[in-house]
Amino acid sequence: MSVELPASSPSPALLQTPPDDDLVIKHENEPYDLLGVGFGPTHIALAVAFAEERPGKRALFIDARETFAWHPALLLPASRMQISFLKDLATFRNPQSSFSFVSYLHSFGVDRLASFSNLGSWTPSRTEWASYLAWAAKRLESNVWWSSKVVSVQPTTDAGDSLVEITVRDFARQTTRVVYARNLSLAPGATPFIPKLFGDVLPAFPEIAHTSAYLSTLERLKLNAATFSGRVAVVGGGQSSAEVFHDLISRFPNAKVDMFYRASALVPADDSPFVNARAFDPARTEEFFGLQTQERSARLAEFRRANYACVAPELIESMYKLLYLQRLHPGEPQHRIVPNTEVLSVERGEDGVGVRLTIGSTLSTGGAPTTGEYAAVFLGTGYHRPSSSLSFLAGLASEYPALGAFLSGAAPALEVGRDYALEGSSERGGRVFVLGFSETTHGLSETLLSVGAVRAGEVVAALQLPAAAAVAEVSTPVASKTERGRSAHVHVGTLTPDSERSPERD
Ligand SMILES: Cc1cc2nc3c(=O)[nH]c(=O)nc-3n(C[C@H](O)[C@H](O)[C@H](O)COP(=O)(O)OP(=O)(O)OC[C@H]3O[C@@H](n4cnc5c(N)ncnc54)[C@H](O)[C@@H]3O)c2cc1C
Structure with missing residues (x-):
């Protein structure tokens, strides 16, 4: 017999995902411009930023879960979000985004948005937020492989193009798949x-x-x-x-x-406005990153009670x-x-x-x-973020000294740059971003949702992408390993010109 839920449990109607067309980030049998490991809120925000700011580029996200769920075992009737609904997947980066929490409410009809506003609350219930995240994840689903765990990553090149080769264990199909990407982003989350x-x-x-x-x-x-x-x-x-x-x-x-x-x-928990402003506002990431190591430690200790x-x-x-x-x-x-x-x-x-x-x-x-x-x-x-949750990156350790030091235990924390990218020992083309592991350099908000939308925009701006071309010729980096029938030379269709940003790192 299963446990009875109290009467105040979320109603099925609240959890229902409204119908919506998929937002398609194009992907075909060629290297992805961005491959994300994990599809929790951090990477959903990244997928939204990528889709909105890099139209025509290809991204894929891979997650070991069967489908999206946000802390399902702690969706308790009384649990509320600990951030304002304005700190959603997109609003702080792009207030016009169709992925905002307000858009989500409005997708059920204006009445739902009006009803929410009548609550007079900035903090939705955790159950409603989980439902919002599931709605966003569903809209991006054609860019996600679920039930798939990234087991190893190796550097490789393709006609001068620096790529990473990602080996994926697909639990649903009981197969191993190999994909290639120019940029890799990692957001594997925390471990109990x-x-x-x-x-x-x-x-x-x-x-x-x-x-x-x-x-x-x-x-x-x-x-x-x-x-x-x-x-x-x-x-x-x-x-x-x-x-x-x-x-x-x-x-x-x-x-x-x-x-x-x-x-x-x-x-x-100190949720007062001055503390919030100093600890969690997106502008503070820049300031925090610029501090000396001792000053950063002192700031983290000062605001520890906020988290x-x-x-x-x-x-x-x-x-x-x-x-x-x-x-x-x-x-x-x-x-x-x-x-x-x-x-x-x-x-x-x-x-x-x-x-x-x-x-x-x-x-x-x-x-x-x-x-x-x-x-x-x-x-x-x-929760903690042990180096073992990134052990599948061992193949990149010699290229990225900070990663090697973290994985071997020589460094207590993983050092990334201000734009969340690992610094390589040689000038590789593609980049590797790690999100959620740099509280000591980027501040308290790094493991939370507060800066998720803005951080996603920063990562998208820092991606190394090839110049837009009408027709691209791509060769297979490792001929023996093919993905989805990928052959030695794949003729790729017209790419959407990237008119918004320089193709170089910006
Ligand atoms: C109960 C709870 C409530 C919280 N509430 C708030 C809040 O109100 N406000 C706030 O700011 N923060 C909150 N947080 C903190 C934080 O925002 C969340 O934990 C958030 O889920 C972090 O998102 P994420 O995408 O980085 O990681 P996760 O949500 O943990 O997602 C990581 C994903 O990566 C996948 N993955 C890991 N390794 C691999 C691999 N090798 N291959 C494929 N997939 C992999 C996992 O399956 C997982 O789905 C809360 C945390 C908890 C535990």
Whole structure:
């Protein structure tokens, strides 16, 4: 039996994608002008910018997922976006774009746009934003290979044209495909961070999951919303933990939920206008990049509370109220939020059922460790961007020293230029962009959505593209590896002239 969703879950009508013609970025059997690895929001914004600013050029995006989904296991009824809807896929770069959030609302009819405006809110629900992103992804779908994982990338040349050869494992067709591109962009996103204590035991404990798998884990555990009265633990004191804690107590009225976290208090995410302006405005990327290393570190530390280990203020308010209201009733509180604590050990519960956690205090005054048995444990332990998520780039390491240093562990972070491109050891033609990995040089917004539209425009402007030609003759870089029947010499049709920008890097 699956878990019942509360009445306030999104209605099917809200999730429905309105019909729309595909926006086609032309691609044929020749090298792509741009190949993107990953098709999350970062690259959807790039695809939109590319389609709007480089008409006639060819792009392909490759994603390991079966289809588009944005944090599907955390689309909770109460979850809201943490940015203004104006920071959508396109508006900050091109306010006339048909890919804006306003266009999305209007695609359902003016009534939907009017209804949204009546909310008087800048921040849509996360569910509505996921639906908006899915709508945009669908419109670009003819330029995407889903169920396809990039497994390796090699440099190659074709008649003086520097290309990259990309090997792709296609899970749906159970085949390996090879494609070529002039420019490569990487946006593989973040990976859930699981502390070693839990990582070591995870395979033996299906009741333990990272919050990124929250809803799917509930479904798998088949907990009955009306009757479940067991204990659930949430580990961590950030936004995801708070959302999961709040959702558990709403979803399972009889459950007992404990939240353990190391800090001394849940602290609010700083969303105030001066902080927003200094930390997240697109213009700040340039300023941040120009700072000395120590100044950058100091700035990141100064604004850390705008993004890390913090909780939306309204959520903190409602959690505090809940704890207070428990005090009106005698006896043990149903739910607990326990600061200055950490999990010391994870074992099987009594009779081989559930999870027994040993919880210790982080303070010398905190007393002896305690134990508790839980039917489920959710880890709100954050995300990271390990070099392993770019290991498929090993074939480019000798051409790009900063990449080699990052992949080998010699450098703690991946260094890219202001335009997000890796600097090559030789003057290659094509370029390699890495998006989302350069918080230390580009600022806090680098891993978020805030500058996504503007950054996409910057990358499109920095692409190395061949001069527009009426007819192009392209030869196969590696004759033995062909893609879609690509032969030694492919006659390519008329390319749309690129009248807007110089064909050189600009
Ligand atoms: C719950 C949650 C809520 C968030 N809310 C906000 C918010 O309100 N505001 C904000 O600014 N930020 C928010 N963020 C942070 C950030 O904006 C999002 O995580 C966003 O999804 C990042 O987009 P992305 O495209 O860079 O990465 P992702 O969305 O993670 O997409 C990366 C894609 O790359 C694919 N991929 C990876 N490796 C390969 C490979 N080798 N081959 C093929 N495909 C590959 C993956 O399948 C994935 O689909 C949130 C994060 C979380 C976890």
